[in-house]
Amino acid sequence: AIQHRLWPEVDRLVKQQVAMARMGIGECGTGWQLFAEDGEMKMYRREEEVDGMVVDPLKAVHVVKGITGHEVCDYFFNPKYRYDWETTLEHMTVLETISDDTLVFLQTHKRIWPASQRDVVFWSHMRKLPNDQDRDGPDIWTVVNNSTESPEHPANVGKCVRIYLTVCLLCQTRVHPPKDGAPITRNNVSCKITYCSVVNPGGWAPASVLRAVYKREYPKFLKRFTSYVINQTKNKPLMF
Numbered sequence: 001a002i003q004h005r006l007w008p009e010v011d012r013l014v015k016q017q018v019a020m021a022r023m024g025i026g027e028c029g030t031g032w033q034l035f036a037e038d039g040e041m042k043m044y045r046r047e048e049e050v051d052g053m054v055v056d057p058l059k060a061v062h063v064v065k066g067i068t069g070h071e072v073c074d075y076f077f078n079p080k081y082r083y084d085w086e087t088t089l090e091h092m093t094v095l096e097t098i099s100d101d102t103l104v105f106l107q108t109h110k111r112i113w114p115a116s117q118r119d120v121v122f123w124s125h126m127r128k129l130p131n132d133q134d135r136d137g138p139d140i141w142t143v144v145n146n147s148t149e150s151p152e153h154p155a156n157v158g159k160c161v162r163i164y165l166t167v168c169l170l171c172q173t174r175v176h177p178p179k180d181g182a183p184i185t186r187n188n189v190s191c192k193i194t195y196c197s198v199v200n201p202g203g204w205a206p207a208s209v210l211r212a213v214y215k216r217e218y219p220k221f222l223k224r225f226t227s228y229v230i231n232q233t234k235n236k237p238l239m240f
């Protein structure tokens, strides 16, 4: 396949982020605090500051019945669905279509008082990975989003403060075949979703405000996104 200008960075980040996402919380180093739990969803964060700014890494693990990893990643990656599930989004543009699995986005997010409004430019890459733990198991799917520069959209020129992020959505499908050899239905599949993110808020914002925003927005985001995928897929054939 022809390589594009971002390919070396994309390939390096994907390998690094997938390796980290596959590690259990115990292996990810110390300091992870469970800060939200709802049924199968568990959200952890580590309190970290860079230049006095809160950049708390977040790691969420969720198991959702009735959907596959390919479906979850497709609804997360594809721009045509984003306004349906990303509630904090004010505007989204695809700046560049690098390939069918690599896009560059510009997003402005709704202002969260008292902080100023934020925008972000990032490349987004979706990839299927072989399931090296369970050779004949379903493939693993991932989407990695990573901030990048855009000469046409320099940071902090307009009203928005530019944020910087690295996000990894890793999805492992599980099939529980029915006893009687019947065909696989949505009742026989589940998806283990691991969502990792590090968001640097760019300009300064009070640590208390940021941590309150993250505590509120991340659980809401993951629950709303997964419910959206369940609703969009329930009457559609399974996509592995």
Ligand SMILES: CCCCCc1ccc(-c2ccc(S(=O)(=O)CCO)cc2)cc1[C@H]1C[C@H]1c1ccccn1
Pocket: 086, 088, 107, 109, 112, 115, 116, 118, 120, 145, 163, 165, 167, 197, 199, 201, 205, 210, 213, 214, 217, 218, 221
């Ligand atoms: C003073 C607040 C400064 C930060 C505001 C802000 C901006 C972007 C983002 C963000 C941008 C992209 C992604 S994604 O996973 O790549 C999906 C594509 O949209 C995810 C989250 C987050 C937040 C923080 C609200 C917090 C928040 C947390 C989950 C959802 C929405 N908002």
